[in-house]
Amino acid sequence: MRLPVRTLLIFLTASLTAVAACRQPAPASGAPPETYAPGLGELMTFQQMRHTKLWFAGQALNWDLAAYELDELGEGFDDIIKFHPTHKDSPVAPKDAIPRMVTQPLADLRAAVTKKDSTAFVERYDALTAACNNCHEATNFGFNRVQRPASNPYPNQVFSPPSQ
Ligand code: HEC
Numbered sequence: 689m690r691l692p693v694r695t696l697l698i699f700l701t702a703s704l705t706a707v708a709a710c711r712q713p714a715p716a717s718g719a720p721p722e723t724y725a726p727g728l729g730e731l732m733t734f735q736q737m738r739h740t741k742l743w744f745a746g747q748a749l750n751w752d753l754a755a756y757e758l759d760e761l762g763e764g765f766d767d768i769i770k771f772h773p774t775h776k777d778s779p780v781a782p783k784d785a786i787p788r789m790v791t792q793p794l795a796d797l798r799a800a801v802t803k804k805d806s807t808a809f810v811e812r813y814d815a816l817t818a819a820c821n822n823c824h825e826a827t828n829f830g831f832n833r834v835q836r837p838a839s840n841p842y843p844n845q846v847f848s849p850p851s852q
Pocket residue numbers: 728729730732733735736739761775778781782783785786789790816817819820821823824827829832834
């Protein structure tokens with residue numbers, strides 16, 4: 689049997705379309721894609737790093753770096769309030785404890801950094817550290833205690849200010 693070219697073309701197009709249809713990805717189920725939300729312990733580990741770097745920035749009189757680490761700490765606490773407004777069975781919610789316990793010590797420390805006052809920096813750094821520990825107590829994580837860092841774990845970062 690001889691088919692006209694036009695008929696053959698129609699068959700060909702139809703079968704190619706069928707193959708293409710089979711290859712289409714499965715329709716989306718409508719569920720939103722899973723997104724990564726950092727745990728409170730992870731966010732705190734970042735806070736620990738910034739708290740450490742802040743100390744060495746202050747010791748090196750690198751006030752720009754100290755101001756930067758203070759900003760980062762503030763943003764870290766904002767993220768904690770956003771992602772973990774409450775925490776497990778904690779009797780105190782991070783969203784309430786943070787404004788009450790760390791906002792003032794952070795502001796006081798910032799004032800010392802702005803004034804480039806190393807004596808005030810040390811006192812206020814210790815006050816911030818006490819606030820961190822008070823919140824750990826208040827949230828039943830009193831076994832997590834922070835202190836002035838005893839040694840610098842960041843050998844690849846220059847803490848002294850860039851020479852003018
Ligand atoms: C809302 C109160 C609160 C404040 C303020 C707070 N923390 Fe925490 N922190 C917690 C809680 C709760 C945990 C335990 C989180 C978990 O793992 O479930 C924690 C855990 C930690 C840990 C252990 C992290 C780990 O996984 O090893 C460190 C280190 C830490 N905090 C450092 C700090 C530092 C430094 C500050 C101050 C700059 C601070 N925290 C301020 C509540 C607080």
